[in-house]
Amino acid sequence: MREGAVMDDAALAKILRFLLAVGEARLAEDAVLAADGRRQPLAPAVLAEALRLGLVERKGERLFAAAEARAYLKRRLCTAETPFALQHRDMAEVTVLRDGVRERALANRLESPLASLTRLKEKTGEAFLPDTALAAGERLHADFTRGGLQPRLTMSWEPRIAGRQKGEAGAARELTDTALAARLRVARAIAAVGPELSGVALDVCCFMKGLETVERERQWPARSAKLMLRAALMALARHYAPPAPAGRRAHAWGAEGYRPDLPG
Incomplete structure (x- = not known):
């Protein structure tokens, strides 16, 4: 790719990020101005390219980011080997448990077995499942996968029985x-x-089952599976990261009629 093309692509990405951040901007000479006074340089060639690709919409002197703009920026962050990978990801910072220590990490919510549950809220607006409960569920899923316990969905052509020797497990x-x-x-x-x-x-x-599927298979009342799951994950979180034992209380023993000295 030519150097000028790389520079134009970078300038195009800047104007798209600017418009997505401010919502709309007014076209001025060689720049766009947001309502709050922020200014972003804009070359006529970059604007023409953005309009041609359908990434920017223009109404008079006002500019808006089109619906395709966000997907374009995601594709631009991808490597050449995976040009559409990041467009179909929902990366978020999560808490994971590693050897009993909580750590922050990036995870793709769309690949998580608990992705749909992260959006559940309490009446107070707080998350229905705490980070520790979600991390415990992810750890159980990871160990389940690492242990090869998933049901096999395809036929295995390996001659396991014929190739087994006497006395082997x-x-x-x-x-x-x-x-x-x-x-x-x-x-x-x-x-x-x-x-x-x-x-x-x-x-x-x-097994990646939805809550409605669990309720139907187990013949549970509607909306009861999420309560049972929360209780299960909270217990699982305590198993992975047990709370510190409370300190021993000091006891004083005295004979009958003993009265402790009280400070004046």
Whole structure:
């Protein structure tokens, strides 16, 4: 690509970000002006290209970012190997639990098994599921996947039975130490949550079922699955990051009739 084309593309991206931020701007000489006084330089060639691509709409002397502008900026951030990847992602900062320590990380909400639940709100406006509960569900899903516990949806052509030798343990011998450790963590997590709540945690976090599907399969009342899931994930969060034990209280023992000295 020519150097001038790269510069024009950068200038085009700047004007699109500006218009998306301010909503609309008034066209002036070699620039656009926002209602709050902010100014963004704009060359006539860049404006002509933006109008030609349908990224900017013009009404008289007013300019607006078109609906395609945001998708264009997302594609521009992508690499050449994945030109449309970021356009179909919803990246957000989340809290994850790693070895009992909370850390911040970027996650694609559209790939998360709990993506739809992040939008649920309490009557007070607070999130229905705390960050710690969401992080616990993500960790259970990660261990479930790492342990190879997902149901196989395609036919396997591997000659497992014919190739098995006498005395071997079959498929278990093919598991790596990482997969075995992940399966053990899943088993411990399920045991910690308990039989009453572990089923809904597995259904939503691991088997990727929607709440309505869970309610229909388990014959639960409407809107009850989210309450059960919240209880399950809160218990799971306590399993992954147990609260610090309370300090021991000091006791003073005295004989019958003993009265402690009170400060004056």
